[in-house]
Amino acid sequence: MAALSPGVLGALDPTSDRAVFRQIADQIREAIDKGRFKEGDKLPSEAELVEHYGVSRMTVRNSLSILQTEGLVVSEHGRGVFVRPRPPVRRLASDRFARRHREQGKSAFIVEAEAAGSKSEVDSLEVGEERPSQDIAARLGSPRRVLARRRRYLLDGRPVEFATSYLPLDLARNTPIAQPNPGPGGIYARLEEMGHRLDHFDEEIKARMPTPQEVRTLRLASGVPVIHLIRTAYDTEGRAVEVCDTVMAADAYVLAYQLPAN
Amino acid sequence: MAALSPGVLGALDPTSDRAVFRQIADQIREAIDKGRFKEGDKLPSEAELVEHYGVSRMTVRNSLSILQTEGLVVSEHGRGVFVRPRPPVRRLASDRFARRHREQGKSAFIVEAEAAGSKSEVDSLEVGEERPSQDIAARLGSPRRVLARRRRYLLDGRPVEFATSYLPLDLARNTPIAQPNPGPGGIYARLEEMGHRLDHFDEEIKARMPTPQEVRTLRLASGVPVIHLIRTAYDTEGRAVEVCDTVMAADAYVLAYQLPAN
């Protein structure tokens, strides 16, 4: 039961006014930053840390909970506390909705995933009519009812994104868009076939901590924020034809945009 | 000392297998969501919650710490625990670096802030030469040394963003760009005057929890992630002339992009 990780963690400074649990968190954080604990490594158990620092278990747990909310470590019941592995990230390029991609027939998500060598799935597909929230209604020009298409995307079995598309009912009712599978190229291809040639998209991006519901849906570790993206699609007549509300696990994504300088 | 918030919080379900501290957190969260506690409101004190639920103080604190990491509440030593107020949000439009804005002479940040009726400041401006990190070097075409310009932006006295611009030394040395104040229109205006007509920007966006250093610099409440934006500016010859690394308080920003559909 002696120090299982000899020399990796130092001693406390009793003269410091920094709280003990913060000092412990600082030392572990530094050890991770410097690579003395690597991705996936098991940290010393709570009991070992109690032993090493001569503090009570609650103090140690307090330290570990700090590192957990920072997203540095994850704890697994019955197994230990581990340095959080950095998952592969998906890069979302700003041209992912370009017409030329649509014309190839596959959905943007699947094309990109396959290019990255990952296995992708889409599940919990729900399609139905509903009353839009105030925010969605405002973006769509205040329709009374909308068609909502909900789906969750998984990458190599891990849920990474949950998205809902909203379309005005007068536009989507009794069309392939109201079917679970709207056909090759997705709903944007169908919209264009129906005469709504797409002109541009507006995207709004926020980041925040997930709600408990989002934690479940995306199986998020603690300390992982979400990226909340709201995209509005406009046709060439300036009408908003779709709003897509997407919540992404922030540790699985990097968004890329290209902006002209003029 | 009776229930100071009569009826707002319910009772525990002893038959539930949901942990007590989670049930308490659930009830407070629901009360906030439904508006029974409003922004800035003081929650019942820990002692009152202990009384109300008949649990120990550590259990109550555990509940509150959940809500804190979710970003729903903030605690203030000696005062109480409060529903976190949603700060005013700065909207960053994707045309904020358009040439027409530059030609007006003011920096993008200040122009936007004034338009929104906020008072803006820039502080901790540091300009100096340094060795670039591996990542920055790769984006700039592997220069050995770079000019770094660091600054922090404040809105109505609150720090919201910390940014560092990196430029290849051969391009920036002995130019106004190496001065603390580069003059009207900022460094992009100077670059264009020097013959580097800007063509486009690449922006990469990630979200994550802040480091302790970022918590201090941006005075972040717990439960607030950061948005990490890395922008690379290219001139018309395809050369990367600047990389700007920006860390933003996520609760203060919404990023907006417009994408063409073709």
Added chain:
DNA sequence: CTTGCCCACTCGTCTATACGAGTATGCCTG
């Protein structure tokens, strides 16, 4: 050899207590 159980070790939940430190209020003093 395989199956199943037990046990040791891990983190999860909860209690009870103590003292420290920051804040606000009101009273007392000058």
Added chain:
DNA sequence: CAGGCATACTCGTATAGACGAGTGGGCAAG
């Protein structure tokens, strides 16, 4: 009335102990 102090109330830090529940390895029985 102004200033300062006492006090009560707030959250912060830390201890010690108890039991529960998930995991994994080893041992024993079949």
